[in-house]
Amino acid sequence: MLFLSALRRACVVPSVQRRWLSAPADRLLLIKELRGQTGAPVNDVKAALQTSNWDLDAAMSELRRKGLAAATKKAARHAAEGLVGMARGDGVVAVVEINSETDFVARNSQFRALVGSAAAAALAVSAPRPGCAAELDGEVLRAARMPGGGTLEEAVASVAASVRENVRLRRGFRLAAPGALVGAYLHQKAGDEAGRIAGLVALASSQPLAGAGAEQAQELAHKLAMQVVAAAPRFLDRSAVPAEALEAESRVLREQALSSGKPEKIVDKIVAGRLDKYYGEVCLAEQAFIMDGDLKVQDVLKRTGKQVGSELRLTGFLRVQVGEGLEQEQKDFAAEVAETLKAAA
Structure with a gap:
């Protein structure tokens, strides 16, 4: 009897080990859980679990490693589609641009979630010049911590592995304007905080605003952000034009x-x-106001300032458009199909 009891105890598998040696039904649950956490294709998830002896954490690490490798292989492929994401804080707005190879992937919910989370992570990255729009350091931005853990660079690589395209973080900006009104506008929106073009404007007031006056000034800031998107100014005013x-x-x-x-x-x-005429085209303050072509932006600022009882002035603006400055690749459809069939073989 003593021998049989000892034998039974020796044959008991610890609960942690039982998880990885479980029945096929339990393994299906592991596949579902890992796919839900990573968004990776089912075949890749299953292979990672098998390689890791059905250890969920080890499989996660394996997928991350493979994702980084796959992203490196795809990095040479042209990517000029994508989205810009926007996140707002107290007196600060961050904008990031993430590119994909196709518009189809840019509309993918996983890609859109990445863009939104990346913008939120960019809020924590310090701007070089507070008070105006500044481009963020690429290395610092890639190392930014994501809301769900890990770095932004790792998150981009993970999505690239999942959608099987070259997905890349192109650039990020931060407009910090403590105490100022910030107007924001997204054109061709894809979700709440992503779109094809982002426009931001910082508007300073000489006096504290409250109530209806604050609402009117904020509404003007929003319209001016739309102005930035529509008219694409290059400079704030003529004093900002380089010699x-x-x-x-x-x-x-x-x-x-x-x-x-x-x-x-x-x-x-x-x-x-x-x-x-040149100043009227390239300087935001001297452009014709999109809501009333008979007035310049600087005239609207003066008029609204009188109405709210405070001087209003522009302190910064930002315009970010997907693929701006990138040449669109001319694709050979037949060659693309042949390449796809070859990869699937």
Whole structure:
């Protein structure tokens, strides 16, 4: 009897081990759980669990390792689609751009969740120049901690492995304006805090605003964010235009005037008049207001300031568009299909 009792105790498998040596039904639950946590394809999830002897934590690490490797292989592929995400804090807004190869993946719920979480993580990254829009350091941004744990770089690699495309974190920005009003607008939205183009405007008030006055000023900030998206200004006002840009524009305008046969003595006046038009195109404060083309933005600021009893002035703005500055790849459809069939073989 004593021998049989000892034998039974020796044959008892610890509860932790029983989990990995469980019946097929339990293994299906593990596959479902790991897929839910990672979003990876079922075949990859099953292979990782089998390689890890059905240890959930070890399989998670294996998928992460494979995800990083897969992301590295896909990194050379062109990615100019995607979304910009936006997250808001107290007097600060962060914007990130994450690219994908196709618009189909950009509409994927997993991709959209990544973009939103990435923007939230960017809120914790310090801006180099508080008070205006600044691009964030790429290395620091990639190392930002995600709300669910891990780094932003790891999260991007995980999604890339899941959707089987080149997914990359391109850039991030942070507009920090303590005490100012921040207007934000997303164009072609994909969810609550993601879209194709993001516009931000910081609006400072000389006096504290409350009640209806604060609401009116905030509404103007929102409209100006729409202005930024629609009119794509390059500078805040004419004082922000770099001297070299102004000189280059003046030189082009002068050459145009002379080549058209205008007398030398009136060329300076012509250039001055055309520079005013140039400022009206590239400077936010001097652009025609999109809600009323008869007024400039700076005129609307003065008018609203009088109405709310406080001087309002622009302190910063930001415009981020998906794929801006990236050439769209011209794809050979037949070659793409052949490549897909080859990969599936």
